[in-house]
Amino acid sequence: MACIVVLLVTSAMLGTAGRSSGADTSWTVMVYMANDSTSPLPSGDNINAMEAAQQAPGTSILVLLDEPGEGNSRILDVQHDPNPDQMTIVSTTVDDNDEVIGPSGEVNTGDATTLANFIKFSTSHWPADRYVLILWGHGAGWDGLCLDGIDMLTLVELKEGLSDARSTLGRSLDMIAVDACVEATFETLYQVRACADYFVAAQTNIPYQGFPYYQILTALEEAPNQEPAAFGGVIVDEYIAWSAVNSQNSATLAVFDLAEIASVINALIKLSEQGLRYDSIFHSSIHTAMASAECYDAEWTFDIGDFLVRLSGSDVPLEMKALATDVFVAYSKMVTRFDKFDHPDPLDGINVTGATGAIIYAPSTSLFDTRYLDLDLSTTNWDEFGKSARLVAQTNESEVGPVIYYGDSDSDGKMDLAALAWSNPYPNVTAWVFRDSPHGMTYVKTYESDASSITISGIAGDLIVSASASVNGSAVSYSELSITLHGASTIEVQLLLDGTSVSEGYDVRVVSTNLTDYAEAVSGKFYARLAVPTQVAVGQLVQIEVLNEAGVIVSTSHAFVPDDHATVDIEILHEEIQQQTDFYVLLLFSILPGLFVLAFSIMMYVDFKKKQRAA
Template sequence: MRRRWSVLGAAACVLVAAGCTSGSDEPEVREAAAEGEGWTVLVYSIADTDLEPYLLADLAEFAEVGSGENLQVAAMVDRAEDYSSDPMLGIDDWVGAKYVSIGQGSAEELEELGDVDTGEPAPLADFIAQGIADHPAEHYALVISDHGASWPGLGGDEGSGNSTLTLEELRSGIGDGLEQAGLDKLDLLGFDACLMATYETASTMAPLADRMIASQELEPGHGWDYRAFQVAADDPDVDVDTLGTAIVDGFAAQAEAEGTGADITLSMVDLNRMGDVDAAVADFSEALSERAADVAPVVGRERAEVLSFGRDPDPTVDTHMADLGLLASEIGADALDVSDQADALIRAINDAVPYKVAGPAALGASGLSIYFPPTEDLLDEDYASVESAQAWGGFLSSYFGAGEELPEDRRASFAGDGGAQVVFDEDGLNFSATFDDAAADAVVSAAISYGELGEDGSITFFGEEQAEVAEDGSGDVLGIYDLTVMTISDGEDTSYAYLTLTYDDEAEVATIDVPLAYYEPGEQEEYRDVTLSITFDPESGDVLNETYYGYTEAGTYGELTADPAGIIVPKLLVVTPDGTQSWEPATDVGLFADLPNLQYDFETLASGTPLYAQLSVTDFGGNSDSVDAEVVVP
């Protein structure tokens, strides 16, 4: 369902197949399996999380196709205790794991597995080996479904201490399962999870399958449309590219129907071509490292503007994943001494991603992301242990080193107040200033923030938007704020909310990211970090997509499943006089977490409202400076 802003507020599983169906069809399917024809799909469904209702719906979609003469579908389904009590395709609710065959409209239990830690590679290996042994076929697909986290891996088995599978554990689990089954590799490896279409993932998985399907962006809860596997049921000789294309198209069509298509991505990656991508990433990383001091300003500017995924206003929750192809393209266009290496990487990515889809908010997505935190203090030390990231990690070290060595007189700074001026016009507040000429090459981004000044000197911010830096080298910066504040209401209470606004001129869409906290019913201390992502048309005000994404205790991401009796609390950024920053609740009451019925609006500040505005610039070393103004809304 689409909503419309009442006030326009933005000027400025592994696929595992069981090869049998229930009832009278079983002998026929067993015979076909014995001949090794058609496709076997193995589904590793980590449903011991709040995604359980969505994953059960996915298996119901599979049952609309079901095992048959040409297609066998088997799944290992690990269920949770609290999120759903619904039966699954005729099997009563359970807690723990079962090995099942997905028939047409029903499922057959093949084995009761009990408590299984899906964050360990051994159960994954056992499932793959058993599934292949039970259901021999000519082609094999494996899809893993759950929360994803890009290079840290996926999962979050709540029944096993939020255990996750790292990339190395995924590689060993899948590899061991294939070895036990006597199979060299899969035809298709799918990750129906957030953020898994990364260079790090594809490089690690390359020896295990011919194709990989995954999303660069956070995935809506409905995930893939598994009815797309009908093409394999219809034709046992269907090739992996035809099947993969059907899966990608099915996901896009379902997202459009569900109203979640504005910011989706899904890529089919030819893993057989990842060797060329590995070589190109290594050459590009080496070229950047050798010229780190010279190219760092260009790299920093492009990193600040490039399409990124899993964003959050709180940098400790943000995933810091950037589109690799777009990043290489923009860096190569501005830093000519690395353009050859950038061009080679772009060609390698284009060859390795034969098919993909992207919504308007992800326009131009190349199909593969890469980890790139903007500053060294945000770099996760575990990234150094990712084998496929060694070359890129070396570049990151060189880039951050160049930032540390940036001379003080070249760091982002305003001389005095920078000639700061505040003017009100029909667009709202126009805040302009000029930073030092010496910092012109080092500055990579600028922003305008706005809020209110407290009696104790602390500042409570309720928004930040990108400001414009003049391209003529003058150091002039202009930020525009339209004098509206975002509010969220549950129909009983209303709260202010903090937002960051991202606008893409080419895509002609804008995205608002809002940081929130979610408390389970009865919980007052522990909460989950949540990001509300809203994509809208800035011309008409029409909302194209709105989704709540939760950050799990395991460090993975997925669409939030909220109890309507729970509480959602918007967070505001508070900066104390000594510069300490923290995210604080915007309301002491909170809002009921009945997510579909929460209402968003933009409230225009009343005439006479005191307002604090801040204009800031940041260089590639992470150094920032700002000028501020205390004004009254006319």
């Protein structure tokens, strides 16, 4: 009976905290405070800061605290301390019934089971709408975090513990924030991708004082209904603001949307594939881009964004530049919030001028780096690309590229195909086709052949071809070729009057610089067939004008010249509406000068009053 009473009392005690009593979103914040190391951090100061902050109804903060020594591990249910000047911890120690700590009174924070048990214990006894896990302690990048003596939570163990907890909880955590150094790594992000929706971490060192918990938790108390991504942004803002005033070093912090990482990794795989293929004849450029990318903690651990920018601006094949841009775009979507403080005179000498949010490691062939193969990221080809690129190796000369032969397939006197022929019998040849458009260079198509020849057709415009030949998967020849192929682009126009298709009594013309081309009416629609590139360029913006029988423009629209065919629906305005519109346009232009004069007069008056007050 005594056991039953104890269990009931404990259950009641555990169940009183963390339950939403109103309409506000409830939060359970779990702080995994790994401080049992030879270099302990100010855990007491951080807990005091948590206690100083008010908590909204339905918000619970649980701390698994493991200090140096044996038998002193405990779980705290953080309580508000109305006297922030006193340094005594006032929070309640929770009896966990050996669910987390066990009878020895000691946990190993470097063990996946400890992490899993803490999350399962907290979420089962303090259920909430939102779950946030803060990993607190020392960080070692892709090697791991949360030291306990000589042990540490490797990224493999981190995933194991989080996955175990996720399985019990039935869903991922809303957010994981890491109050530890250099954990905003691609290796960490990819490892925990299925265990949380958002991830907050720094690609640089975190100062000794850690996160500004009072400011962060106060912001949560003031707005408990904010989304996890927004709360992550608050952590970033408060941390960088605090660092700008208090830190002797530079600081970075970012929020990552882990739902986007699959797109980033897929793009990185494609880039790595081409990087490995071209390494033999472009090794120097690839190596230099990687070696010069901004580093913060360890050699060859560099900012991924800075590397991509340097690579896309270096002397590498066009497809590598395009793929580097694709990775950067996908990566930018994953980073929902990023800020940095670039210290003008950092104590550690590290600046973050080129920082973009996350770092990545290019592993070596050393025995130490064989552990990298345990990580999920090593299942991609990034590790092989990294190993190849970081080596100091010779760059081979490119062999002779292809000869171009033009052809006219429809006998209209305009060249509409180009045949690339290599003199050597290569087992694989490739041509990446890009178009020089008004919006810059855009990728069009890739051709591949095992016959030492490729024919490019069905693509019109001023083209740039990235042509290469490979042997055993390694490029031995590369050429960048400029060609012009002729063709046509069709814009199909459907006119609508009150939602009904019309064509009788109207003309349609396409207008652009040095172009006025009337569309042909066929079966109730209008077709403008434009010559590319003599009349227009693909991607060029053109104006489409609709004229009535009197030759008056009754409606206009705009369209980009398509690769092949595009359809545009244009609504024709009734005459009275058109006249009304014209009247208001004329009225606007007639009173616009007067509005500018009035605004200027008000501005001068306000300035005069300010000077009067100053005097």
